[in-house]
Amino acid sequence: MQVSPQQRRYGTATLVDVAQEAGVSLATASRVLNGSTRKVAESYRERVRAAADKLGYTVNVSAQAVASGASALIALLVADIADPYFAQVASGVARAADEAGFLVTIATTGRDPQREAALLRVLRGQLPRGVILAASRMAVPFEPVQLEVDAIHGMGGRVIALGPGAAELRSVLIDNWGGARQLGLALAGRGYRRAVVLAAPRGLITTDQRQAGFTDGFTAGGGRIERVHRAAFTREGGAEAMREALAAGIEPGTLVFALSDAVALGAVHELREEGRQLGADIAMAGFDDIPASGDLTPALTSVHIPLEEVGYQAVRAAIDPEWTPSPLALEVNLRDSTPPPDRVTVDLDAVRA
Amino acid sequence: MQVSPQQRRYGTATLVDVAQEAGVSLATASRVLNGSTRKVAESYRERVRAAADKLGYTVNVSAQAVASGASALIALLVADIADPYFAQVASGVARAADEAGFLVTIATTGRDPQREAALLRVLRGQLPRGVILAASRMAVPFEPVQLEVDAIHGMGGRVIALGPGAAELRSVLIDNWGGARQLGLALAGRGYRRAVVLAAPRGLITTDQRQAGFTDGFTAGGGRIERVHRAAFTREGGAEAMREALAAGIEPGTLVFALSDAVALGAVHELREEGRQLGADIAMAGFDDIPASGDLTPALTSVHIPLEEVGYQAVRAAIDPEWTPSPLALEVNLRDSTPPPDRVTVDLDAVRA
DNA sequence: CGCATTAGCGCTACACCAGGT
């Protein structure tokens, strides 16, 4: 925080300068330029605005924050901004924040709860109006994180969770369970009977819900979950889980369900490395429906989440007192990575059994 | 900026509280907790830290910024955070900022210079130590943007440009021209003789350089640029340009060079819609080598840019006075979207001519 | 040398006051 002399304001006009230039009081200038509901005569408004324009004035938001005790800031916490899932959410957050005249600060947790807690503490120092917790939430809340969340509430900030509803937190609801169930039903309906699940470590609400929903739907449709392979909830994790799955043996015509598209993409990569074919040989379905999934050949079956909208709603939830959660529509997109399984294969299979 | 009474600090400890709790002066507490090189006896350090911990103290960065005239903030301006190119850069920025104890604010311009200027003005209000301009820069600087850049310099902030070197700005250099030239040479070397370029509107430094470099390399290798189709520098623009290109007719064995992978991905989508095949039928090369390009089948030939590193270096350039630009290594990755063109096709072609 | 004291950063919010009904 060492500051060289010339770093200390040089050529940067302050409100005092503007007021002086306009020949009005500091208070009036403040009211014209930076909010307040109080009325100011049009003639004064003009003069102040002209002066501000002439001097290239910009409000010092830090000073504003110090004086008012709150800032027009939204803090966004994601696991990894390079991940298309979070990037899309961030896009919606940026759009909503911009519309509302808010600035966005972003930080990445790398999926480490310890880091998440530390970052929350730092972010709290910005007195953000809202904090959006997009990094994966645990079923059993991590104590230090919980403490920070409470502290943010204490200073008047709002904490928004994505996905699972949570007590004490506003949430943008994502029906992971329902979407996964629909997917399971649809794929069973297409004729799949055996599935292998590429899952994440237990404890993440999102993944637990997806796994449970899929299992429910797939078995309800007459299918059976043969095995579950767990690895990190990332692309690399997907490759790893798939390696494991292949080592354990996967018969042609088996469906592989990855708990996210990122995991699925990693798995597809691995599967191809091993010389297997995506589609009729090994079918694959993901979740999230990120853009890259559509570029895959054959295109990946997935459950579409309007992620940009999720981010947008999260900001609304943070800054609009009237906001109420409205369920976001998920959509199952069956594509060619899960073709109707070959009848012959199914019959042979029955015979073999 | 209206603040309800309970938004006004409640339960949030300040430095005064900590100092009181620890039984030391405000100044000492400040020195212990928030930097400064001045020495404080270990016994005092202990007491202050214990008090801070007990009260859950976090420095109010806004107050810090007001008092010191600078904040530990990096502002990042991108065209579109959902775009993998920018998402990867952002990832590197986040990592570097975190390492250095900086916070990152992010804003999206949507490729609109007008918006860029407006956002820069707002961001300036945060007194960021550095501003990273990742949104596409124009060959002819947009006046209002230039004014804001000057203002930021005036207040002691550093403005970092990505890509093309620029007078007066520190830049993380990306050798678009050289990379594109290598690509052109390599593809001519593989045997391609005719190329169609899917380009962006003139005026963007990045795209102009890539187009020029490719043209240089490809013709040097014995190839010829048949046509250039211009559309927006986005995925949708790629689809549009490809539509145009297909309408104008593309012979099998022709190489299509898209100025970015995003453009290429849009083009591939379009090409498939039209029933054409990627590879031997229509070959395609992109630029950037974003992860999604590797998931394409056949995988997309592209020029790899270490985007995460670009973001990382940008932050270093912003906060490290000693930083000097070191060229980042680009790498041409020839993949199956540009197979060696069929000899027969080439011969037939020669006969036909 | 190592601590405490304090001015002041830019701004907002409140208290205040002048003039017209």
Add this chain to the structure above:
DNA sequence: CACCTGGTGTAGCGCTAATGC
């Protein structure tokens, strides 16, 4: 004269950095 309307004056937000002891 009390009341509104629309301006001014200024305390103080939490912190840093220069000065004092």
